[in-house]
Amino acid sequence: MDKSAWRRGTIASWESGKGFLLGLLILCLVGGGTWLFTIKGLYLLPEKMCEGTLERGMVTQVLPQVRSAEDGSGRRGGGESFSFSCYVHTSSNASLWGRAQVRPVFHEQWVESYRGSGDHRIISVSADGIEALAQLEADDAVAALFVPCVPPVIPPYNASAPYAVITEVSVSGDTEATGRTLGQALTDIAYSLTEHAYELAECKKARNFPEELPRYEDS
Structure with missing residues (x-):
């Protein structure tokens, strides 16, 4: 060559x-x-959502990684009929949804509404008059909070009824966590929504919310 x-x-x-x-x-x-x-869908969400009540890190503890995601929030009514909602929808079948609302409700009735027929396993914690619970064996994972609240105005027909800010946060579809870990993450989100709604609803009694509620593993 x-x-x-x-x-x-x-x-x-x-x-x-x-x-x-x-x-x-x-x-x-x-x-x-x-x-x-x-x-990277979840990581493209804002660092804080829903008027600052929901952090992106909270979402990534609950929802799996997806192609895209969107968030939103809204307020309705005022005083004894106030509600605040927050959601994260994803391109998969996973969604996170929460709502805090002021309603006339007895504590016992609230608890029983989650206990149902006894098929649901409930774990709960409380501190300073605030109670939280989580359903560990529901079709959709759920966490809920109860905080007594006296609205600025109460209708005469409900004058004798006790009022509270009641919050429910649920997740549907695939989840990043399961069991008690998932229940704790949803409860932390519910707690943040509750504290925000309590202030927005102008509940009469000033309340110092603890930095966080006791952990379920400690209960």
Whole structure:
């Protein structure tokens, strides 16, 4: 083989190798982009949502990684009929939803509404007149909070009824956590919504909410 033929063969091999490396680089970039697009949905949510009550870190404890997600919140009514809602919907079948509302309700009735026929396993904690519970064996995982509240105005027909801010947070579809861990995460979200709603509803009795409620594992 003369030098010219050898040089042409070397150049051709080098060009072929360069093309292979370039193709591999493009594949990695496309694959990496697809990976980011597929699982980064939750991390593209705002750091704080729902008027600052819901942190992104709370969401990632509950919902699995998805392609895309959206959040939202809303207020309705005022005083004895006030409600505040918060949600995160995802491109998969997983969703997180919560609502805190002021309602006339007896504590015993509230508890029984979650205990149901006895098929649901309930865990609960309380502190400073605030009670939280979680259903561990429901079709959709649920956490709820109860905080007594005296609205600024009470209708005459409910003058003797006790009022409270009652909050429920639930998750449907696939979840990142399960069991007691999931119940704790949902309860922490419910607690944050409750504290916010208590202030917005202008409940008469000033209340110092603890930094957090006791953990379920300690109960």
